[in-house]
Structures are given as C-alpha cells and as structure tokens.
Amino acid sequence: MKKSFILLIALFILGNIIHAQDSKSSRTQFMVRGYGHAGLDYFKTPDGTDASYVGAAFAPIFLFKQGNRFMFESELEFVLEENKLEINLEYANLMFVINKYLMIRAGKFLLPFGTFMERLHPAWINRLSSKPLGFGHDGIAPASGIGLELRGSAPIGGSTINYSIYSTNGPKLKDGSEEPEEAGMLNFENYIDNNINKFIGGRVGYLPLNNSSMEFGLSYFTGKVGDKGSIYEDVRASLWAVDFSYVKQISPIQGVIDIKAQYNQTGVSEAYYPEDEEHRDSTDFYTFNNLSRAYYAQLSYRPSMAGNMFLKNLEIVGRYSELNTPEGSDWESNINELSFGLNYWITWRQVVKINYGIVNSEGGHDAEEGAGKQKSNTLFVHWAIGF
Amino acid sequence: MKKLILISALSLSVTALAIYSSSCTSQREIAAQKSGAELWGQNCIRCHNIPSPAAYSDVEWETIGLHMKERANMTKEQIDKVVMFLQTVN
Numbered sequence: 001m002k003k004s005f006i007l008l009i010a011l012f013i014l015g016n017i018i019h020a021q022d023s024k025s026s027r028t029q030f031m032v033r034g035y036g037h038a039g040l041d042y043f044k045t046p047d048g049t050d051a052s053y054v055g056a057a058f059a060p061i062f063l064f065k066q067g068n069r070f071m072f073e074s075e076l077e078f079v080l081e082e083n084k085l086e087i088n089l090e091y092a093n094l095m096f097v098i099n100k101y102l103m104i105r106a107g108k109f110l111l112p113f114g115t116f117m118e119r120l121h122p123a124w125i126n127r128l129s130s131k132p133l134g135f136g137h138d139g140i141a142p143a144s145g146i147g148l149e150l151r152g153s154a155p156i157g158g159s160t161i162n163y164s165i166y167s168t169n170g171p172k173l174k175d176g177s178e179e180p181e182e183a184g185m186l187n188f189e190n191y192i193d194n195n196i197n198k199f200i201g202g203r204v205g206y207l208p209l210n211n212s213s214m215e216f217g218l219s220y221f222t223g224k225v226g227d228k229g230s231i232y233e234d235v236r237a238s239l240w241a242v243d244f245s246y247v248k249q250i251s252p253i254q255g256v257i258d259i260k261a262q263y264n265q266t267g268v269s270e271a272y273y274p275e276d277e278e279h280r281d282s283t284d285f286y287t288f289n290n291l292s293r294a295y296y297a298q299l300s301y302r303p304s305m306a307g308n309m310f311l312k313n314l315e316i317v318g319r320y321s322e323l324n325t326p327e328g329s330d331w332e333s334n335i336n337e338l339s340f341g342l343n344y345w346i347t348w349r350q351v352v353k354i355n356y357g358i359v360n361s362e363g364g365h366d367a368e369e370g371a372g373k374q375k376s377n378t379l380f381v382h383w384a385i386g387f
Numbered sequence: 388m389k390k391l392i393l394i395s396a397l398s399l400s401v402t403a404l405a406i407y408s409s410s411c412t413s414q415r416e417i418a419a420q421k422s423g424a425e426l427w428g429q430n431c432i433r434c435h436n437i438p439s440p441a442a443y444s445d446v447e448w449e450t451i452g453l454h455m456k457e458r459a460n461m462t463k464e465q466i467d468k469v470v471m472f473l474q475t476v477n
Contacts, residue, residue: 031450065450073454097453100463119458125435153460158418162460205460210418212429247433256432348436386435 039382124386134294158210170199183273199223288328296321333363423472
C-alpha cells in the first residue's frame with residue numbers, strides 16, 4: 001500500500017517535470033490529470049442520524065501519448081474507507097487510432113453501457129454528489145471490464161453517429177455460496193473470467209442535430225455468468241440500456257439547460273438457488289424471475305448569460321431515480337430517490353455542491369425482516385475539483 | 388418478445404433519423420463549416436463545463452484531444468478543429 005502511494009507520488013512528480021519541459025512538441029507526451037473531492041455527509045435514517053466529514057478522495061488520471069495514434073490511459077482512485085486507504089484501478093488501457101472512423105482499446109476500460117459511468121461519474125462532472133440508483137455498489141449496471149473494444153464515430157449528413165463493440169470477461173453470478181441473501185445478483189467487480197464464455201456488448205449513439213446538443217444511445221451487454229463446471233454454467237445475463245442527453249444554451253431563459261436520463265434493465269436466466277448455506281446439498285431450492293430495472297432523469301439549469309457574476313456561476317439541479325430488484329429474491333427491493341442540488345462553480349472545473357435527497361425504500365438484503373417502507377434523508381456538501 | 392420489439396423499434400427510429408439527416412444537404416454543409424470555436428462550445432458542454440483555453444499548453448491540448456476524442460466520441464475532423472482552436476487562443 002505504502003509502496004503504491006510512493007510510486008504514485010513519483011509518477012506525479014515525473015509528470016510535472018515533463019510538464020515544465022514541454023515547451024516544444026514531441027512525439028512522446030505524458031500528462032497527469034484527474035479529480036478529487038471532499039465534504040460533509042449527513043444521513044437521517046430510521047436507525048438514527050449520522051454526520052461525518054468524508055474525504056479527500058483523489059483520482060489521478062495518467063495519459064501517455066506516443067505519436068498521434070497511440071495512447072495509454074489509466075485512472076487510480078485513492079479513498080479512505082473506514083480508516084483504511086483503499087486504492088482502486090478504475091481503468092488502464094491501451095488505445096490505438098486505426099483510421100478516422102475506428103480506434104481499438106485493450107485492457108481495463110470504462111464500459112459504454114449508457115453514458116453515466118463512462119462519461120458523467122467523476123465528482124467534478126456529476127452535478128450531484130451521489131450516483132443515481134442502480135449504479136455503483138450492489139448496482140445492476142456494469143462500470144468497467146477487462147477486454148477488447150472497437151469504437152469510433154462518423155458524420156452522417158449534419159448528424160453524428162458513434163458506435164462501440166466490445167468483449168470482456170464479464171460479471172459473475174453470485175450463487176449464494178458466500179452470501180446466501182445475494183443469490184442471483186451479478187458481481188460486476190469480478191474481472192476474472194469464471195468460464196470460457198466472453199461477454200459481448202456494444203453501444204450506438206446518435207446525435208441528430210448539427211450542434212451536437214442531443215444524443216440518444218442504445219446499449220446491450222450479454223454473456224454467461226455462472227462458474228464453469230457448476231450447475232449455473234449455462235446461466236446467461238442480458239443487459240440493455242437506453243440513454244438520452246440534451247444540453248443547450250437557450251437565450252430566452254438566459255442560461256444552459258442540461259437534461260440527462262438513462263434506463264437500465266438486467267435480466268438473468270432461470271436458475272435455482274439453495275434456500276440457505278446450510279442446505280446447499282439438500283433439495284430446498286428456490287427460483288424467481290431475475291429481472292432488475294433502474295432509471296434516472298436529471299435536469300439542471302445554470303443562468304450562464306446572467307449579468308451578475310455570482311448568479312451566472314450558480315446552478316440548480318434535480319434528479320429522480322428508481323431501482324427495482326427481483327420479486328421473490330432475498331434482495332428484493334423497491335427504492336426511489338428524489339435529489340435537489342444547488343451548485344456554485346468557482347471555476348469551470350471546481351464546484352461546491354449542496355445536495356439534499358429523500359430516499360424511500362422497501363426491502364433489500366440489508367433491511368431487517370418486516371421493516372416495511374422506510375424513508376431516509378441525506379444532505380451532502382461537497383467540494384470537487386478537476387485538474 | 389417485448390424486449391425484442393422495443394429494441395427493434397428503437398433501432399428503426401435511429402436508422403430513420405439517420406436517413407432523414409443524411410438527406411438534408413444544408414445540415415451537412417453547416418456541420419462541415421463549423422469552426423473549432425463553435426465545436427469547442429457545443430461539444431465539451433455535453434458532459435462538463437467549457438474548458439478555458441488557457442488551462443493547458445499546446446502540447447497538453449494535443450494529449451487531451453486524443454483522450455477526449457475517445458471519451459466523447461468526437462469525429463477526427465471535430466477534434467482536430469477544436470485542438471487547433473485551443474492552441475491558437477490559449
């Protein structure tokens with residue numbers, strides 16, 4: 001852990017040395033970018049209240065460009081989790097531009113399954129301090145994968161189409177052997193192939209207007225998820241997502257309106273899971289229709305054309321998101337969240353976000369039996385910077 | 388079946404929109420004539436605020452340009468114009 005941190009610091013210094021020397025262009029370029037954030041989180045749940053400073057999450061991005069066609073890019077994430085420093089490799093991939101319409105990526109990359117995780121999740125880009133329901137821990141959508149991808153974009157008349165097709169090791173089915181209450185869930189943080197079958201996925205995005213203000217996207221991702229040699233070997237997952245974006249400066253309202261939305265659906269084919277760990281060798285098995293859905297819709301407005309400097313740096317944002325997990329599973333849940341935020345942009349890449357959220361939930365594997373519907377409130381005050 | 392119908396409907400809609408757009412010559416001309424400044428203002432904001440040209444050096448904009456071509460799915464013509472604009476005014 002300590003060694004990794006020292007190595008990171010060394011890389012950071014190296015990047016800055018190169019930065020100081022790069023008055024002339026060269027074929028080899030190295031750059032450190034990234035983002036960080038810190039803040040205060042307040043939760044009020046039926047179990048009580050909690051308020052804690054969180055922070056100093058640090059996510060450096062290393063870009064190594066060789067010539068005009070080759071790049072290696074990597075992002076690390078350093079974050080304190082329960083007094084321990086956690087280091088995660090968000091992505092690390094090689095990229096080569098084949099021609100003007102196609103590039104290839106290999107390694108660990110953010111998956112273009114919708115747009116939130118690939119483009120919008122960094123703290124200085126995400127308009128709210130939290131992710132929409134269905135993303136992140138115990139989510140139903142993938143964030144990254146190890147594999148190979150072909151992607152590109154092309155103009156079609158006045159519009160633009162972008163496309164991606166990829167293959168990864170894919171997520172793994174949780175069969176309940178480790179956590180019985182999670183039987184049937186997909187582990188998206190599994191990067192080792194647990195069977196010979198590879199996941200295949202892709203996304204097509206279409207920007208119909210010549211000012212690129214609007215984009216529709218359709219994503220698909222499928223493959224087998226069970227361990228090879230197990231009774232789950234042929235269990236298959238099929239995921240799809242639809243995303244939408246509209247961002248435009250509109251004179252009559254004196255500012256920029258930003259609409260984002262994504263719908264995700266995750267289905268896993270029929271499988272039978274043991275009632276609990278003690279009965280794994282018995283005949284007490286159960287099954288359910290393993291279909292999960294999540295979506296979010298977000299609207300933000302910034303009066304960027306206002307005459308007053310303070311006003312033009314303000315932004316208001318609202319988001320509704322919902323997550324429904326399979327009925328009959330031990331992790332059955334229905335959750336919705338309504339969040340509002342007031343952001344102040346100190347610079348184009350530095351923001352202070354004040355967000356308030358109301359969460360209504362029922363079920364979930366962490367919920368106590370018979371807990372019924374629960375309501376929670378959250379308040380986040382975060383300061384984020386991109387660099 | 389329901390899912391298949393929905394996916395097919397969406398695919399057909401995207402295809403129809405593509406055909407419609409490709410038949411519109413004026414749209415194509417407008418898109419082709421866009422300057423780097425226009426593309427900078429219209430594309431960066433799709434995900435984040437419009438960056439200040441002065442934030443990075445000429446060399447750094449080249450690196451960021453390649454990174455953003457991939458991340459934002461911009462075409463080669465679009466990203467080349469944006470990088471050239473940023474290098475001119477930074």
